[in-house]
Amino acid sequence: MLTQNKVTLVPYTLTRCHEVYKQYVPDPMMTYDLFTYEQEKVDRYYQVKVLDKSRQFFAIQFEDKIVGEIQLKYLDEIKGHGTLSILITTDAYKNRGIGSTAIKLMLNYASESLNLTKVYADAIHRNSRSQYVLERLGFEYIKEDDVLKYYCYLINR
Template sequence: MQFILRPFLLNDVDSLVKYANNLNVSKHLTNKFPFPYTDKDAEAFIEIALSHEPLQIKAIVINGEAVGSIGVHPLADIYSKNAELGYWIAEPFWDNGIVAEAVKEMLKYGFETFNIQRIFARTTHVNLSSQQVLKKSGFVLEAKLKGTIFKYDEYFDELIFAFRKNQMVI
């Protein structure tokens, strides 16, 4: 399935609400990603996505609709050579290899754009799809932290995967 990564547009509100307003999506994300997901949430997110220079967050677009999001977020202070990767895609597009390809594009973008050496991503022990995406994209499991994530009155183990700049194939 063909997709593009591009900056979010103000007129992406409707497609964001259409695809983000899904408990199966939000349950794997931080509490900053609300459910239900409203027009107001989409407008606030787009404003944040467009506020960074250089761009940190891109829309995953299929057939002209924003169906997900992916971002590389550089850290500061003693972590300044690191960035965190975050992503989601709408449920109808799961298990099509789209996110793994988008991750590869964002790795290239992240290392070319920011002065970083490592991009990491966090997921829970029960989010097997996200673990597979990261492994397929060349990430290596660096840590497993027991019971550090608390969501919906339940504790989850946090898995931290990372990709180092020297892993990039030129």
């Protein structure tokens, strides 16, 4: 297990996936879409996304509670890179360093376990909180389009 400051990345089981989405409240900084928990949709998401071999998922546990998910997707072992994605379930767990710590743990995992040399990430223009966290953790701004700003983190070897 990967642990730091009461934050632990734990295996993302189907039960933990349901825990995440039962409490998930969409953040207007990321989406204006409404979300309603449906067991079948979460089951399908787990089968299609979480079990996809080109992704590495973990549940984010804070103290003893599951509070989000984090993943590396589009993993390319030959090029040595992947793309980071994180979701924190509710505002109750934001602005507490949980997401930042989870990202640090995932970057360490990317380096030590997956031998990645680059990790990409993106953030919606209006999501200044995510942009701030990425930049503070050492991600470099690359470019932007109409919707997203793109970042890259170089892993020192």
